[in-house]
Amino acid sequence: MTEQETKDVLDxxxxxxxxxxxxxxxxxxxxxxxxxxxxxxxRPNWFSLTMYPYPSGTLHMGHWYAFSVPDAFAxxxxxxxxxxxxxxxFDAFGLPAExxxxxxxxxxxxxxxxxxxxxxxxxxxxxxxxxxxxxxxxSTPDFYRWNQWIFLRMLESGLAYRKAGPVWxxxxxxxxxxxxxxxxxxxxxxxxxxxxxxxxxxxxFRITEYADELLACLDELDWPERVKTMQRNWIGRSEGARLxxxxxxxxxxxVFTTRPDTVWGATFMVLAPEHPLVQELTTDSHRAEVxxxxxxxxxxxxxxxxxxxxxxxxxxxxxGSYAVNPVNDERIPxxxxxxxxxxxxxxxxxxxxxxxxxxxxxxxxxxxxxxVVIQPVNDELDHSSMxxxxxxxxxxxxSGQFDGLRVPEGVSQVIEWLRAEERGEPxxxxxxxxxxxxRQRYWGTPIPVVYCDSCGIVxxxxxxxxxxxxxxxxxxxxxxxxxxxHQEFLATTCPTCGASARRETDTMDTFxxxxxxxxxxxxxxxxxxxxxxxxxxxxxxxxxxxxxIEHAILHLLYARFFTKVLADQGLVDHREPFVRLRNQGMxxxxxxxxxxxxxxxxxxxxxxxxxxxxxxxxxHLMYLGPWxxxxxxxxxxxxxxxxxxxxxxxxxxxxANAPQSTSDVDPAFQRELSRLTHKTIKRVTQDLxxxxxxxxxxxxxxFSSGLQAMKRDEYLGTAEWRSAIESLVLLMAxxxxxxxxxxxxxxxxxxxxxxxxxxxxxxxLAADDQVELIVQVNGKVRDRLMVVPDLSEDGARELVMASxxxxxxxxxxxxxxxxxxxxxxxxxxxx
RNA sequence: GCGGGCGUGGCGGAAUGGCAGACGCUGCGGUCUUAAAAACCGUUGGGGCAACCCGUGCGGGUUCGAGUCCCGCCGUCCGCACCA
Numbered sequence: 001m002t003e004q005e006t007k008d009v010l011d012x013x014x015x016x017x018x019x020x021x022x023x024x025x026x027x028x029x030x031x032x033x034x035x036x037x038x039x040x041x042x043r044p045n046w047f048s049l050t051m052y053p054y055p056s057g058t059l060h061m062g063h064w065y066a067f068s069v070p071d072a073f074a075x076x077x078x079x080x081x082x083x084x085x086x087x088x089x090f091d092a093f094g095l096p097a098e099x100x101x102x103x104x105x106x107x108x109x110x111x112x113x114x115x116x117x118x119x120x121x122x123x124x125x126x127x128x129x130x131x132x133x134x135x136x137x138x139s140t141p142d143f144y145r146w147n148q149w150i151f152l153r154m155l156e157s158g159l160a161y162r163k164a165g166p167v168w169x170x171x172x173x174x175x176x177x178x179x180x181x182x183x184x185x186x187x188x189x190x191x192x193x194x195x196x197x198x199x200x201x202x203x204x205f206r207i208t209e210y211a212d213e214l215l216a217c218l219d220e221l222d223w224p225e226r227v228k229t230m231q232r233n234w235i236g237r238s239e240g241a242r243l244x245x246x247x248x249x250x251x252x253x254x255v256f257t258t259r260p261d262t263v264w265g266a267t268f269m270v271l272a273p274e275h276p277l278v279q280e281l282t283t284d285s286h287r288a289e290v291x292x293x294x295x296x297x298x299x300x301x302x303x304x305x306x307x308x309x310x311x312x313x314x315x316x317x318x319x320g321s322y323a324v325n326p327v328n329d330e331r332i333p334x335x336x337x338x339x340x341x342x343x344x345x346x347x348x349x350x351x352x353x354x355x356x357x358x359x360x361x362x363x364x365x366x367x368x369x370x371x372v373v374i375q376p377v378n379d380e381l382d383h384s385s386m387x388x389x390x391x392x393x394x395x396x397x398x399s400g401q402f403d404g405l406r407v408p409e410g411v412s413q414v415i416e417w418l419r420a421e422e423r424g425e426p427x428x429x430x431x432x433x434x435x436x437x438x439r440q441r442y443w444g445t446p447i448p449v450v451y452c453d454s455c456g457i458v459x460x461x462x463x464x465x466x467x468x469x470x471x472x473x474x475x476x477x478x479x480x481x482x483x484x485x486h487q488e489f490l491a492t493t494c495p496t497c498g499a500s501a502r503r504e505t506d507t508m509d510t511f512x513x514x515x516x517x518x519x520x521x522x523x524x525x526x527x528x529x530x531x532x533x534x535x536x537x538x539x540x541x542x543x544x545x546x547x548x549i550e551h552a553i554l555h556l557l558y559a560r561f562f563t564k565v566l567a568d569q570g571l572v573d574h575r576e577p578f579v580r581l582r583n584q585g586m587x588x589x590x591x592x593x594x595x596x597x598x599x600x601x602x603x604x605x606x607x608x609x610x611x612x613x614x615x616x617x618x619x620h621l622m623y624l625g626p627w628x629x630x631x632x633x634x635x636x637x638x639x640x641x642x643x644x645x646x647x648x649x650x651x652x653x654x655x656a657n658a659p660q661s662t663s664d665v666d667p668a669f670q671r672e673l674s675r676l677t678h679k680t681i682k683r684v685t686q687d688l689x690x691x692x693x694x695x696x697x698x699x700x701x702x703f704s705s706g707l708q709a710m711k712r713d714e715y716l717g718t719a720e721w722r723s724a725i726e727s728l729v730l731l732m733a734x735x736x737x738x739x740x741x742x743x744x745x746x747x748x749x750x751x752x753x754x755x756x757x758x759x760x761x762x763x764x765l766a767a768d769d770q771v772e773l774i775v776q777v778n779g780k781v782r783d784r785l786m787v788v789p790d791l792s793e794d795g796a797r798e799l800v801m802a803s804x805x806x807x808x809x810x811x812x813x814x815x816x817x818x819x820x821x822x823x824x825x826x827x828x829x830x831x
Numbered sequence: 832g833c834g835g836g837c838g839u840g841g842c843g844g845a846a847u848g849g850c851a852g853a854c855g856c857u858g859c860g861g862u863c864u865u866a867a868a869a870a871c872c873g874u875u876g877g878g879g880c881a882a883c884c885c886g887u888g889c890g891g892g893u894u895c896g897a898g899u900c901c902c903g904c905c906g907u908c909c910g911c912a913c914c915a
Contacts, residue, residue: 226910229835233911240915257915270915314913339913349915357832358913431914552910623855625844629836634843640855646870695845698854705854774850779896781850819895825849829895 016649018613021742034752037085037131046082047539048074049518051547052089055115059122064605065587068618069627069693070546071128075734076688079758085539086129087521089136090116094510095173095190098443108443112139127614127737136520138513145466146530147512148448152459153569164201174477175440176202179433180554203438207561211235211430223581227552234553236431241415243424245323253323256345256429261410263327264399265373266350269334272342273297281334283320293317297338314362326423345429360389373398437509442475442482444507452494452501461495481505514555515562536572545578585630592632603633615736616641622693645739648704652743654716655725661717670720676706677724678766681759684731727759775800776827777809789823800826
């Protein structure tokens with residue numbers, strides 16, 4: 001601190017200057033390393049994780065919004081006696097870094113490096129409680145070698161595999177994408193381009209193996225219901241049956257249905273255009289038509305799928321072949337239509353137009369028969385007059401020996417019967433697909449396998465890890481991995497036979513990195529495995545995970561999958577990674593639209609910090625409204641937080657400057673003071689526990705205003721007043737770390753406020769000894785009486801009936817009913 | 832279309848079925864100042880001189896009492912969407 005600054009601080013007792021204060025304490029905290037986490041502390045552990053950011057360059061308002069709250073909570077937990085792990089790192093691999101690097105003609109490694117440095121500094125300005133010694137950067141060999149190691153374990157256990165098939169391809173990003181990265185089956189989640197289908201051989205993780213568990217475990221998680229619902233929908237479990245229909249050529253056509261009870265109503269069958277039996281089933285007279293339709297739907301899936309999905313016009317074509325309904329031996333036509341998806345179930349359906357909307361629309365469009373086999377209880381359906389499918393419950397009809405059965409029972413009995421007849425069996429189908437993890441891009445973890453002409457796919461031995469990503473590759477996207485043209489990387493020898501071999505040139509999806517990164521925070525330098533098992537056992541699972549709702553499916557599903565895999569490998573002792581999840585909403589521009597650089601609606605935090613200080617900005621962000629709601633930014637409101645901080649600072653400075661006094665404090669004053677203090681401690685504590693930061697800030701403001709209002713000059717130096725002021729400082733510490741530290745110092749207390757214990761409250765001290773009793777007549781407030789909180793019902797009646805205002809409004813009427821809510825309210829119901 | 836959330840002053844929002852609008856912003860009035868800014872004080876849902884009356888998207892209901900619970904609409908946001 002310069003001499004002038006020292007003078008300013010000293011002179012300015014009562015003057016709050018964030019720019020001086022914040023720099024002073026930031027430097028002190030850094031020097032003293034006060035946020036260093038002790039793994040061997042005997043306090044209970046608390047792992048507070050926030051989603052590690054992608055190193056885009058500078059922290060924007062969203063980062064501040066996302067970070068202020070978890071930081072305050074971590075500080076709160078620390079003051080409450082926990083040993084808190086609150087680490088930070090960077091999601092540094094991936095397409096955005098690579099694209100930005102290409103745009104800026106700079107190597108992604110360099111670009112990433114520069115950005116992380118800048119962002120680290122900015123987190124410092126925020127006053128974040130981060131132990132940077134644990135920083136994890138996913139693009140360092142030290143980290144990604146363990147991606148490769150985990151990949152090899154998954155390869156060994158059959159959870160990683162290579163498969164050819166139709167995959168999503170983004171023509172702009174020149175790479176394949178996972179299903180989860182494609183929006184509405186049309187659009188690249190990264191760049192917004194229309195994606196296309198390509199047949200390629202790719203690497204997958206067998207996440208479907210865990211589909212049931214991923215679904216079942218959701219119930220026990222303390223996560224927002226919204227996120228759980230999204231995951232449930234994405235996993236998409238359907239119970240039903242697999243049925244076999246015989247074809248006239250002697251083969252069987254398998255279908256999946258959730259309504260086996262309606263099989264008597266199946267009047268035709270439909271195959272997806274990509275179904276492998278299409279060629280075989282198509283008769284010569286229909287070949288031209290079918291070929292054209294297949295080609296057309298292939299094109300459509302590339303170009304105008306979206307519009308097709310919206311209008312839902314049914315298209316299709318008859319193959320010329322017939323199948324036999326196994327339950328009634330009826331001959332039914334086999335059609336092809338693109339409303340049947342190859343990727344779900346068996347890629348073929350039995351169509352029951354009377355009881356399925358899509359089948360109904362198709363039957364109407366192509367004049368196929370409709371047969372009612374479920375009758376609603378109070379109605380009689382007739383196929384010729386139906387205007388829509390009947391999908392509700394009812395009684396089975398036209399269904400042989402099952403006629404008269406109610407629907408839920410019918411389903412299970414039909415399944416039993418089909419199984420006995422060997423025509424089908426119960427089946428559960430999921431919407432979830434295996435996770436496609438290979439990418440034809442440069443900036444990612446090399447997949448650690450080699451291709452040998454004689455040995456095939458050979459895993460790289462653990463001892464050869466990491467397979468280093470060469471830094472001197474030409475990485476402009478070409479549609480195949482840039483590593484293909486890097487001869488030194490490509491050419492290798494087979495680990496098994498020693499013959500010359502070729503390395504896998506695809507890299508891993510960055511979501512692989514984020515699927516286990518938090519484990520690494522527990523032991524960032526560990527070299528014998530991805531993480532130190534004893535440290536992981538100590539810290540994980542994560543107690544609280546904070547981040548954006550946009551990761552509701554992708555990252556959070558993958559992370560849960562990885563945790564289960566690591567558990568099955570015996571590496572971790574739990575199967576769910578994140579006990580509690582809280583999502584922040586999005587901060588919008590003032591006019592309520594998304595903040596956008598191009599439209600100039602972006603509000604940068606740095607300028608606001610310069611003008612108002614980091615503490616005021618943090619408070620303002622917490623105060624905007626419920627954290628999970630987000631909302632429009634408001635520049636003006638920040639002055640309110642600044643005023644509050646200035647007032648609080650003034651109160652503290654006055655107390656600090658007052659000469660110590662041993663004079664007795666009036667007992668009534670003392671009771672009032674401790675009541676205010678303890679009520680506030682209670683409110684602030686409860687709000688923090690409940691993650692309600694806006695009302696927590698309101699409680700702090702009310703506390704400071706309350707103290708200001710009851711302040712008496714003669715008591716400024718007393719221990720009683722000082723204790724109340726100290727409570728204010730302690731309660732402010734989580735949300736306003738800088739000014740709290742300054743105020744704590746001003747009071748001459750032991751550094752640091754962030755190592756102090758959270759103030760406890762006593763219920764008796766917080767209790768009122770007089771409360772306002774609301775007196776209503778017929779539900780309208782007519783009087784207010786000051787009474788003792790535990791006033792008896794009879795006592796209340798006496799007081800209320802003595803009230804002139806009450807008597808006036810009773811108007812001599814007869815009190816028919818008397819309602820007394822002790823200490824709160826009386827309602828007189830008058831005839 | 833299906834599922835979920837949300838509708839409260841000029842604005843952001845607060846309210847275990849019990850005083851609607853805490854707290855903050857804005858606005859208005861004032862103190863200080865040559866002046867302005869800052870700071871501080873008062874005031875700020877609508878109507879009415881007042882007593883009071885009316886007010887939580889709309890329409891019903893339950894209740895002594897509904898912003899809160901139930902039913903039906905309307906609006907809005909989000910998610911899913913031909914998933915058999």
